Amino acid sequence: xxxxxxxxxxxxxxxxxxxxxxxxxxxxxxxxxxxxxxxxxxxxxxxxxxxxxxxxxxxxxxxxxxxxxxxxxxxxxxxxxxxxxxxxxxxxxxxxxxxxxxxxxxxxxxxxxxxxxxxxxxxxxxxxxxxxxxxxxxxxxxxxxxxxxxxxx
Amino acid sequence: xxxxxxxxxxxxxxxxxxxxxxxxxxxxxxxxxxxxxxxxxxxxxxxxxxxxxxxxxxxxxxxxxxxxxxxxxxxxxxxxxxxxxxxxxxxxxxxxxxxxxxxxxxxxxxxxxxxxxxxxxxxxxxxxxxxxxxxxxxxxxxxxxxxxxxxxx
DNA sequence: TGACTCATGTCAGAAGTCTGACATACCGTC
DNA sequence: GACGGTATGTCAGACTTCTGACATGAGTCA
Numbered sequence: 001x002x003x004x005x006x007x008x009x010x011x012x013x014x015x016x017x018x019x020x021x022x023x024x025x026x027x028x029x030x031x032x033x034x035x036x037x038x039x040x041x042x043x044x045x046x047x048x049x050x051x052x053x054x055x056x057x058x059x060x061x062x063x064x065x066x067x068x069x070x071x072x073x074x075x076x077x078x079x080x081x082x083x084x085x086x087x088x089x090x091x092x093x094x095x096x097x098x099x100x101x102x103x104x105x106x107x108x109x110x111x112x113x114x115x116x117x118x119x120x121x122x123x124x125x126x127x128x129x130x131x132x133x134x135x136x137x138x139x140x141x142x143x144x145x146x147x148x149x150x151x152x153x
Numbered sequence: 154x155x156x157x158x159x160x161x162x163x164x165x166x167x168x169x170x171x172x173x174x175x176x177x178x179x180x181x182x183x184x185x186x187x188x189x190x191x192x193x194x195x196x197x198x199x200x201x202x203x204x205x206x207x208x209x210x211x212x213x214x215x216x217x218x219x220x221x222x223x224x225x226x227x228x229x230x231x232x233x234x235x236x237x238x239x240x241x242x243x244x245x246x247x248x249x250x251x252x253x254x255x256x257x258x259x260x261x262x263x264x265x266x267x268x269x270x271x272x273x274x275x276x277x278x279x280x281x282x283x284x285x286x287x288x289x290x291x292x293x294x295x296x297x298x299x300x301x302x303x304x305x306x
Numbered sequence: 307t308g309a310c311t312c313a314t315g316t317c318a319g320a321a322g323t324c325t326g327a328c329a330t331a332c333c334g335t336c
Numbered sequence: 337g338a339c340g341g342t343a344t345g346t347c348a349g350a351c352t353t354c355t356g357a358c359a360t361g362a363g364t365c366a
Binding site: 192194219220222223226227243245246247248 | 322323324325330331332
């Protein structure tokens with residue numbers, strides 16, 4: 001009977017549990033990636049590029065859930081480090097397609113293994129059916145939040 | 154058949170979906186709280202204090218999923234703003250119990266309503282049974298990640 | 307053709323959070 | 337009583353990300 005109507009009961013709030021799970025995953029991934037000298041955004045960028053070569057800065061930003069400004073800062077560092085490449089001039093419009101280099105692929109291979117271990121650990125207690133249910137529910141939450149707020153739209 | 158074994162297939166990864174949902178929630182909450190001039194951590198801190206008065210800086214940090222250093226920075230600002238109070242000397246040990254002021258409670262009331270609307274929107278498409286399932290699965294993920302990594306422990 | 311809208315890449319500044327470090331206080335055991 | 341381990345509050349510095357702003361290029365429509 002706590003917080004009757006006025007607030008949000010944290011321990012049972014789906015939003016709070018979502019943040020808690022996300023925070024735990026973030027911590028675990030950070031710990032797995034730290035020995036490799038990588039951040040989560042760094043890894044996400046490389047993984048995105050491996051699966052969809054030629055993605056633009058803005059597309060990478062959306063895929064990694066950061067702003068395109070933040071992704072641009074990262075891409076400049078990755079270019080200097082020789083993990084990705086961007087053409088000097090845009091082939092079309094303003095979009096600069098980003099490509100993984102061999103060095104980038106090698107870096108990703110290590111990171112991907114580390115992250116894979118974390119994901120497997122996270123899913124250890126869930127049956128295949130529960131994993132499917134998790135995907136379905138999480139996708140549902142994303143869809144529901146994608147709709148604009150009543151007051152805004 | 155993408156990423157056969159070597160990496161993680163993002164679109165079907167529970168971890169990626171979790172981050173996506175968390176990011177969507179974060180964005181929605183940011184937008185809801187911005188008109189009130191509050192951040193998510195600010196709101197989280199106040200909500201935590203409303204439900205469990207006398208929480209310490211470190212306990213608030215854990216509850217809001219930030220470091221105790223970050224929470225301390227926030228608490229100093231909230232003290233200046235007159236939303237919370239801390240005694241000058243610790244009643245016991247080094248722990249300084251934090252308490253909500255009337256001003257803090259009023260601020261929280263507005264924020265809580267805004268956040269509540271976001272949570273309701275997020276859960277709009279889920280039945281009561283699905284919400285229970287969501288809580289159970291998310292709690293399971295947290296527990297699984299709480300166990301130390303095999304290589305570490 | 308011209309105007310309007312939208313998306314992109316980029317720069318600059320500010321805000322939030324983090325890591326590292328230190329001193330202090332409790333609790334267990336010896 | 338003395339010790340080591342643990343947890344706390346705090347300071348300092350650096351990093352990452354964000355918001356705000358601008359110019360460029362594509363697409364749409366009159």
